[in-house]
Amino acid sequence: MKYTVLALGGDGIGPEILKAGIDVANAIVEETDLELDISYDLIGGICWDEHQTFCQPKTVAAAQKTSAVLVGAVGGAKWDKLKIDVLPEERDGLMRLRKEMRAFFGMRPARYYPQLHNQTxxxxxxxxxxxxxxxxxxxxxxxxxxxxxxxxxxxxxxxxxxxxxxxxxxxxxxxxxxxxxxxxxxxxxxxxxxxxxxxxxxxxxxxxxxxxxxxxxxxxxxxxxxxxxxxxxxxxxxxxxxxxxxxxxxxxxxxxxxxGGLGMLPSASLCGPPVGLTKGIYEPVHGSAPDLIGAGIANPIGMILSVGMMFNYSFGRKDLSNRIEHAVNQVLEAGCVTPDVGGTASTDEVTAKVVKEIQK
Incomplete structure (x- = not known):
């Protein structure tokens, strides 16, 4: 079974955490009958810099044809200061994408992790x-x-x-x-x-x-x-x-x-009820954190868990979603976490640990 995914890294740390999510997605399908066809495009401020729009019409059209959309993060002070007299969704590429896809059903789970209690x-x-x-x-x-x-x-x-x-x-x-x-x-x-x-x-x-x-x-x-x-x-x-x-x-x-922190939070915006297979946009809750660009310490867990939600709601594979969640729990148990939740691990180290747990 082939599923198409549109990957939009966006701004700030968005591309870094998107890569982490895609690494996990590719790892989880290795021994299944699933095939992911992933394409890439721009959204947010980086799209404005190149095309004077925060989300191109062709990006919306591509999103409407895919099984799911993955988004890293969008926005930043550089673009917040722009003085353009347009509708809100034209100032925010992600808002436009949600509006035109009719991705109206936002799901934002939050759960307690005993390993991170001291961060609460x-x-x-x-x-x-x-x-x-x-x-x-x-x-x-x-x-x-x-x-x-x-x-x-x-x-x-x-x-x-x-x-x-x-x-x-x-x-x-x-x-x-x-x-x-x-x-x-x-x-x-x-x-x-x-x-x-x-x-x-x-x-x-x-x-x-x-x-x-x-x-x-x-x-x-x-x-x-x-x-x-x-x-x-x-x-x-x-x-x-x-x-x-x-x-x-x-x-x-x-x-x-x-x-324990915004970096732990995934989200989904579905185009219909959370039953059966539903097209959706999947992204972490946190922002683009421009101060962390290139530091290699952005927390990938929110993105990774968003990928898990994608497998559950858009691909109908709750079993694979559960495996991703289990892998994340094992990594937390091992104490491999980024500085925002009290650790010293890098983005790549956390991602590699999750992939290793999935492959066991």
């Missing part, structure tokens, strides 16, 4: 066995909605954004969340600010309507501020957190505390 702020006994998934709607809400802008009003600058969702957007996202809940622990928490915002009132109403079709899944609604407090205090009582684009961005980083 928790006392012993407070975080053990935590394993939660923040689900983030990726193609709507405040990140994309119009109108937005900055204008002069009463002799001063006035900035405004729109936080809006269509009922159909909320419904398709919620359905995917409930489907995933059935694959996990049959419980889900939906977060909002329905006490103060109309868009969140609709969010809560639609999620509750969808829950009526999933009587086997326990659903709770929490205000986002209260949920943030509860996750910080007792993360192990949560399994799935269902959030809009804006809140999902915040809560996925918050949940990452239990893993």
């Amino acid at each position: 702020p928790y006392a012993r006994g407070k975080v053990e066995n935590s394993d939660l998934m923040v689900l983030r709607e990726m193609c709507g809400g405040a990140m994309f909605a119009q109108p937005r802008g900055i204008k002069i009003e009463k002799n001063q600058r006035y900035a405004y954004d729109t936080a809006g969702y269509a009922e159909t957007e909320i419904r398709q996202f919620a359905v995917c969340g409930f489907e995933l809940a059935r694959l996990r622990k049959n419980r889900l928490v939906s977060i909002d600010k329905s006490n103060v915002m109309e868009s969140y009132r609709l969010w809560r109403e639609v999620v509750q309507e969808v829950s009526n079709e999933y009587k086997d899944v326990e659903v709770k609604h929490l205000y986002a501020d209260n949920c943030a407090f509860q996750i910080a205090m007792d993360p192990k009582k949560f399994d799935i957190v269902l959030a809009c684009n804006f809140l999902g961005d915040l809560f996925s980083d918050l949940a990452g505390i239990i893993s």
Whole structure:
């Protein structure tokens, strides 16, 4: 079976960690009937420098034809300062890719690693066995909605954004969340600010309507501020957190505390429900970290685990995904970790150890 993969290294440490992920992907398929056909292209600031766009139309077209897309990292201060009057997705190549692929179902897992406990702020006994998934709607809400802008009003600058969702957007996202809940622990928490915002009132109403079709899944609604407090205090009582684009961005980083660092966090943005084979974009949660370029110490684990998610959701090979996760756990057990999580290993050393564990 052949699967096509579009690999987009992006900016900063992106190309370095992308290489690590591809090394692991190639290692895991060596003794299987799978064949990976990997092509490469540009995205992000490096694409702007060459083509004056953050994501070329041909890249979007190629992504729409592939089985999956791997992304390293995008962005940096150099390009944040550009003054171009365009839509948000035209300022961010990854946002454009998600929007045009309709990769709306964001999955951001965070789990506790006992080997990295000292990298968390928790006392012993407070975080053990935590394993939660923040689900983030990726193609709507405040990140994309119009109108937005900055204008002069009463002799001063006035900035405004729109936080809006269509009922159909909320419904398709919620359905995917409930489907995933059935694959996990049959419980889900939906977060909002329905006490103060109309868009969140609709969010809560639609999620509750969808829950009526999933009587086997326990659903709770929490205000986002209260949920943030509860996750910080007792993360192990949560399994799935269902959030809009804006809140999902915040809560996925918050949940990452239990893993010991952002470098440990993978993510997937799927174009449909997490059942069967679904096209998706796979990337680590962390940023491009331009200060680490060429240092050889970027943490590859988030990228490697993102590759594992690709094998699970886009290739239907959960067995290979599990092998990647097991290999990562063995490497952590051996203490082979990068400086961001308390170690001294290089990117290449961690990657080589994971590959070696896979090949055992």
